[in-house]
Amino acid sequence: MTRFNEHSKPIVSMRLMLGVAVLALLALCSMMVGVMDLSLMNLTDESTQVLLISRIPRTLAVMLTGVSLAVAGMVMQMLARNRFVEPSTTGTLESALLGMLVVALFAPGLGVMSKTLIATAFAMGGSLIFMLLLRSIPLRSAVMVPLVGIMFSSVVAAVATFIAYRFNLLQSLANWTNGDFSVLLRGRYELLWITLVCAVLAYLYADRFTLAGMGRSFTTNLGMNYSVVLFTGLLLVSMIAAITVTTAGMVPFLGLVVPNVVSLLMGDNLRRSLPWVALLGAGFMLFCDLLSRLLRYPYEVPVGTVMGVLGSVFFIYLLLKRTQPRHV
Template sequence: METPEPVRLLLFIVVVLLPLAVASLFTGVSSVSLSTLLNGDARAAMILVESRVPRTVALIFAGSGMAVAGTIMQMLARNRFVEPSTAGTVESAGLGILTVLLLAPGLPVFLKMLVAAAFALAGTLLFLAILRRIPLRSVLMVPLIGIMLGGVISAITTFFAYRYNMQQSLGAWMTGDFSAVLRGRYELLWFSFAMTVMAYIAADRFTVAGLGEDFSTNLGLNYTRVMALGLGIVSMVTASVVVSAGMVPFLGLIVPNVVSMIMGDALRRTLPWIALSGAALVLACDIVGRTVNAPYEIPVGTVLGVIGSGFFLYLLLRKQSRAA
């Protein structure tokens, strides 16, 4: 007898996600353990509440949100190689942050996120507009165009950051490092969680939209409205993660493709697995980054960049071997 889907999800949470979250709470330079907490160590309790718990929650929200955002982009672009870091979305959010730092540095963090989301949306729309104008003879052209567009936007951002001596400040925003996440500095990621829930509610619409505009319109779906909703979710998730912790690359590429290989493309079924797997992967990468060179930390973005680039090459080689 096959195990019901909710039971399998619960088992994944208990066996994989929960142990990673507990390990994240008790991994770090400062000594925080069950024994110190039970002995009433005030400093250990303060570190746990002020730093470790917010960091773990931020990792879970960022991982699940970026994985779901990558899934939505792949459905809307109808390409397995697309995600925020291969479509210019993340770089556009970085340009938005630099614009705020130059023109209105005193702006509240929430408004910085909205500006970054607007730039991320504009960058994604530009990417989709370019795809409509270029005849695509290979699916590999789509991520290539996105990477080139991201490179151009990143070059513009770097130029202005260098011109106004803002490179160090911009680097602090774009590193993908959760070490500075404290209580009071991660709450924007609740927007990422809300967008993830919204994506699950609209999962069936995204699945139909992934079949193409003509087909989905014939089925009675408002394709333009679904596109707008999907791009809005991607932009808000990307902006909240970039503003809170920086760039988390390739996450939306790795997790959706792995889950799709195992479970197919029905988002109503796979989206919870994608969200939980994304959270687990980011937690695992953060633990690796904290332990492999302790007491120093390797940013999550760096660890994911290594893993993600290798997986990207694997997908390319797999695609070519199947085409041959």
């Protein structure tokens, strides 16, 4: 484990300040990039309205999504005791998507909050089923855990696709499947602030999640209720997944890339690493969103596609690195 002393604290503070500065620069670039040219030095009434209605809300939505999904991935990895899992490889996001589809089919007139609660319940159910699968299947390798999760996610996605095809909802399914922030304006992104609350709660429960990651017996011996801690963590992850799917659509692999990078740099202390996970998650999400807008400017590539490509490459790299034989 990494040891910190009085000499390392200024270094950590400088790195944190540098990270915040880079994040602020990315946020500024996000607000300036678009079809309409803007200049902070010469704002007109029209450009001010564009900033307030479109650019600033979109930037905030991207940052909130990055923070919450990265934290959710870190919590999921602790609870599953595996570095290869995150909401998109455990069936959590797909289960939330299935919940949205059921709402669109049976109760399309429900409000956004009611839809989110139902999607959260479905996401929670999918997360619990995944955890039960891990207990019932003998796993001889850490690589088997994400493979089980991917297969379970594929089954849930196939069920959702069949229902959407059967009831002519494929277009709605496609909108939820691929993350896209181009439609997020003022009044349509505010639900994402709840994910920030969930991320803060995850930080407050960080020590409990760290202990739960060491196993049921270890957690019980320390006088904690393992089931309660597990349920709390899965509930926070499910709520984040449901809100992001409801608001912006699915953004895969973000919760896999960011926690692994932070873990390589800072170790497995959840309370110490979560702020860096949130910071890097927001920055990486802003970078992918900028890339999605610049690849075919003035048109946009869905940010879920960009994140899926980058994240899948990193995921394959992690798998190959883990399975590579070690020479003594």
